[in-house]
Amino acid sequence: MVPSRAPSRAAACYDGRVKDATRIARSALLLAALALLLPGCAPKLPIDEGTLVIALPGSPTSIDPRLATDAYGEQVLQMTHAFLIKRDAAGNPLPDLAESWEERSPTEIAFRLRSGAHFHGGREVTSADVRYTFEWILDPKNRSPHRATVEKILKIEAPDPHTVVFYLKEPFAPFLVGMARGIVPAGSGARGYTPVPGAGPYKVDDFQPDEAITLSRFGAYYGRSPAIAKVIVKFIPDSNVRFLELKKGSVNFVLNGVDPDLLPAALKNPNLVMEEEAGSNVSYLGFNLRDRILSDARVRRAIALAIDREAIVRTIWKGHADPADSILPPGFWAHAGGLPPLPHDPAEANRLLDLAGYRDPDGNGPKPRFTLTYKTSQNELRRRIAAVLQEQLRQVGIAVEIQSHEWGTFFSDIRKGNFQLYSLTWVGIADPDIYHYAFHSSQVPPEGANRGRYANPELDRLVEAGRRELSRSKRKEIYRKVQLLLLRDLPVLPLWVNRNILLRDRRLAGFTLTPDEDYTSVKEMRIAGQGRDAAGKRAP
Amino acid sequence: MRTYLLSRLAQLFPVVFGVVTIVFLLLHLIPGDPVEIMLGENAVAAQKEELRRELKLDRPVAAQYVEFLGGLATGDLGVSFRSREPVLREILSRFPATLLLAAASLLVAVLIAVPLGILSAMRQHSLLDHLSAFLAMLGLSMPNFWLGPLLILIFSIQLELFPVAGFGTARHLVLPALTMGTGMAAILMRMLRSSLLEEIRQEYVRVAAAKGLSRRATVLRHALKNSAIPVLTVLGLQFGALLSGSIITETIFSWPGIGRLMVQAIDARDYPLVQGCVLFIALCTVTVNLATDLLYSRLDPRIRYG
Numbered sequence: 001m002v003p004s005r006a007p008s009r010a011a012a013c014y015d016g017r018v019k020d021a022t023r024i025a026r027s028a029l030l031l032a033a034l035a036l037l038l039p040g041c042a043p044k045l046p047i048d049e050g051t052l053v054i055a056l057p058g059s060p061t062s063i064d065p066r067l068a069t070d071a072y073g074e075q076v077l078q079m080t081h082a083f084l085i086k087r088d089a090a091g092n093p094l095p096d097l098a099e100s101w102e103e104r105s106p107t108e109i110a111f112r113l114r115s116g117a118h119f120h121g122g123r124e125v126t127s128a129d130v131r132y133t134f135e136w137i138l139d140p141k142n143r144s145p146h147r148a149t150v151e152k153i154l155k156i157e158a159p160d161p162h163t164v165v166f167y168l169k170e171p172f173a174p175f176l177v178g179m180a181r182g183i184v185p186a187g188s189g190a191r192g193y194t195p196v197p198g199a200g201p202y203k204v205d206d207f208q209p210d211e212a213i214t215l216s217r218f219g220a221y222y223g224r225s226p227a228i229a230k231v232i233v234k235f236i237p238d239s240n241v242r243f244l245e246l247k248k249g250s251v252n253f254v255l256n257g258v259d260p261d262l263l264p265a266a267l268k269n270p271n272l273v274m275e276e277e278a279g280s281n282v283s284y285l286g287f288n289l290r291d292r293i294l295s296d297a298r299v300r301r302a303i304a305l306a307i308d309r310e311a312i313v314r315t316i317w318k319g320h321a322d323p324a325d326s327i328l329p330p331g332f333w334a335h336a337g338g339l340p341p342l343p344h345d346p347a348e349a350n351r352l353l354d355l356a357g358y359r360d361p362d363g364n365g366p367k368p369r370f371t372l373t374y375k376t377s378q379n380e381l382r383r384r385i386a387a388v389l390q391e392q393l394r395q396v397g398i399a400v401e402i403q404s405h406e407w408g409t410f411f412s413d414i415r416k417g418n419f420q421l422y423s424l425t426w427v428g429i430a431d432p433d434i435y436h437y438a439f440h441s442s443q444v445p446p447e448g449a450n451r452g453r454y455a456n457p458e459l460d461r462l463v464e465a466g467r468r469e470l471s472r473s474k475r476k477e478i479y480r481k482v483q484l485l486l487l488r489d490l491p492v493l494p495l496w497v498n499r500n501i502l503l504r505d506r507r508l509a510g511f512t513l514t515p516d517e518d519y520t521s522v523k524e525m526r527i528a529g530q531g532r533d534a535a536g537k538r539a540p
Numbered sequence: 541m542r543t544y545l546l547s548r549l550a551q552l553f554p555v556v557f558g559v560v561t562i563v564f565l566l567l568h569l570i571p572g573d574p575v576e577i578m579l580g581e582n583a584v585a586a587q588k589e590e591l592r593r594e595l596k597l598d599r600p601v602a603a604q605y606v607e608f609l610g611g612l613a614t615g616d617l618g619v620s621f622r623s624r625e626p627v628l629r630e631i632l633s634r635f636p637a638t639l640l641l642a643a644a645s646l647l648v649a650v651l652i653a654v655p656l657g658i659l660s661a662m663r664q665h666s667l668l669d670h671l672s673a674f675l676a677m678l679g680l681s682m683p684n685f686w687l688g689p690l691l692i693l694i695f696s697i698q699l700e701l702f703p704v705a706g707f708g709t710a711r712h713l714v715l716p717a718l719t720m721g722t723g724m725a726a727i728l729m730r731m732l733r734s735s736l737l738e739e740i741r742q743e744y745v746r747v748a749a750a751k752g753l754s755r756r757a758t759v760l761r762h763a764l765k766n767s768a769i770p771v772l773t774v775l776g777l778q779f780g781a782l783l784s785g786s787i788i789t790e791t792i793f794s795w796p797g798i799g800r801l802m803v804q805a806i807d808a809r810d811y812p813l814v815q816g817c818v819l820f821i822a823l824c825t826v827t828v829n830l831a832t833d834l835l836y837s838r839l840d841p842r843i844r845y846g
Contacts, residue, residue, distance in 0.1 A: 210796035235794065437581075
């Protein structure tokens with residue numbers, strides 16, 4: 001019997017259903033593809049709609065001026081909050097909400113507030129708000145990270161709505177630095193990610209952590225109202241993606257957010273321009289002075305002479321950095337000019353190492369004089385720098401073992417003194433009192449940031465005098481001696497100061513690039529070809 | 541079935557308890573001080589001690605652990621050290637983004653893997669089979685940190701079809717889902733192909749063919765369902781892993797998911813947030829595994845629980 005080749009009725013019916021299903025699936029796939037393609041047709045760029053889109057490498061953990069500590073939070077606050085005073089690039093105090101101030105005595109400072117400044121909620125800013133802001137920071141139960149910067153305040157008085165008087169426990173020269181803080185309305189609590197109103201040129205419309213913050217122009221700003229009505233700050237952690245967003249035009253302003261390697265490619269885009277100015281973030285190499293080898297100043301000097309900082313600036317930073325001679329950036333009011341240079345001199349480094357008793361066991365052979373460990377974070381650029389330093393020190397017979405840790409572990413090791421060499425960057429130095437905090441013998445962690453355990457009575461005396469002395473010229477002389485002393489002892493080796501690099505859309509203008517990456521002048525920006533509208537005039 | 545479900549739910553407790561205990565101990569063993577990170581180096585030692593007392597970090601680890609378990613029993617995961625937001629709110633604010641990306645990645649994987657897996661099994665050793673094997677190899681060997689930027693270059697920069705990064709619209713979802721779904725599709729495709737080939741060689745398939753059923757109908761109606769169990773197992777495991785977030789893909793596409801939240805919490809030594817994230821991820825994984833097990837009985841009536 002020959003089996004029938006004709007399909008059964010049930011099978012034929014099923015086969016038909018399968019064909020139908022296949023057809024439906026094909027049509028659905030086609031429709032889905034079309035649906036994806038259609039909205040992608042040449043979307044309008046934000047700048048065409050008058051929106052400034054800034055990319056920051058990270059999301060702020062807080063946008064409350066009493067709590068924010070990271071650079072991203074500070075940069076957002078520079079757009080949203082009015083500060084009691086501000087600082088210029090050289091560290092000099094400038095008026096903001098306080099139009100003037102007067103030192104009535106070394107422990108009594110009175111600020112005169114401008115009239116006509118309003119919070120985003122509409123209420124006028126008064127001395128009660130200033131008093132409340134600083135008293136909130138001083139209150140231990142609020143756990144403000146800024147408490148230490150204002151701890152010399154004894155009491156605050158607000159005799160009238162436009163005068164606020166600070167009384168200090170003792171004369172304290174860096175006091176004004178702590179006054180560069182955003183002011184919040186009296187009675188404001190700290191509510192996680194919920195923004196606290198400020199009196200700055202922009203108000204916060206929406207804040208989505210790890211995504212973006214949307215700002216809009218504040219019409220009642222006391223100064224000239226911003227020309228750009230809407231600013232979006234996107235938090236984009238990946239450097240390549242920031243570059244691609246710029247290239248596409250979906251981001252039109254990136255300050256220090258594109259790797260030096262990508263800058264030539266970015267500049268091939270005719271819509272982008274680059275601005276470059278001196279920076280203020282100083283990278284340095286830290287030594288552990290309690291280490292048997294590194295406690296010898298000759299060894300530290302030999303390491304300093306073996307490192308070719310010019311070569312690192314040229315190769316890793318592509319020229320977008322300047323060699324540093326102090327942890328104070330050049331241009332800062334207390335930076336000492338004419339400090340003795342530390343040239344690249346391997347021959348002298350070899351001589352100093354021989355003198356210190358660390359002779360090279362096999363001349364130019366593979367055996368090192370000694371081995372040091374170098375700790376760094378997991379940042380890719382930092383690891384490349386570590387590899388270059390390793391090679392440069394190998395040239396003088398010093399073997400370096402690189403240990404790269406995640407940030408929490410790395411920082412914990414540095415604080416505990418569990419290191420020989422490490423590298424970090426000082427960011428946002430506002431006063432030379434940093435020398436007290438970083439090098440005074442009493443400031444070994446957990447008390448301060450003397451991580452290398454440096455102890456020198458002469459330096460202790462100088463930095464103590466520096467924080468008591470109120471005359472700017474006398475302080476400058478004190479800190480000149482401090483810088484000379486540190487270049488002699490080398491508890492840290494200043495490496496370089498990164499330049500600030502702004503990549504922006506060609507049509508944007510009006511931003512002033514400052515060494516301290518200040519975003520205050522965003523309010524001065526305008527988009528070429530877009531007229532200033534009514535709201536862009538001075539508020540009544 | 542009900543008994544089985546109850547016993548599985550009962551098993552959930554020791555698993556979750558084990559996970560949170562291990563994480564609690566590990567967090568307290570690794571170097572790094574949350575107080576130093578919160579207050580910065582500026583704060584003096586007395587202020588740090590004050591905060592340490594306030595956060596109860598000055599107490600013995602055992603006492604902190606008992607307190608943590610007590611909070612857990614009442615559903616209180618604590619408050620994030622970093623943001624001062626309740627931990628549960630922090631996690632729930634990120635979970636929709638993670639779930640959306642996980643579901644979309646799974647969909648991408650299934651859409652690629654199922655048709656290609658079926659076709660390559662039906663046409664074994666054909667050009668299409670070799671091509672799909674090549675694609676699977678490519679999908680597996682392309683790391684996300686490379687594939688993500690490549691997709692951005694092609695689809696965002698050159699073709700201008702999708703946004704480069706971000707979160708919010710369906711178009712934002714496409715590239716991260718493709719990045720995560722491609723590698724998964726490669727595994728699923730090879731798994732489905734081999735499983736289907738095994739089924740195609742079974743007696744019942746030959747009987748169906750002998751009865752005159754077309755090859756396509758035989759495979760789609762009979763063999764596919766029977767070969768789906770190992771595929772479902774892999775799918776369940778991968779979906780569970782996707783729900784724990786992907787730090788690489790989330791970083792590339794600025795996606796506000798749980799992966800990034802947890803890494804930031806670890807960096808800041810934000811103990812309550814890390815513990816909360818781990819607990820949540822463990823619960824998701826266990827739930828997905830349970831759901832996968834329950835689906836087995838739907839696919840194969842011979843599998844019965846209870």
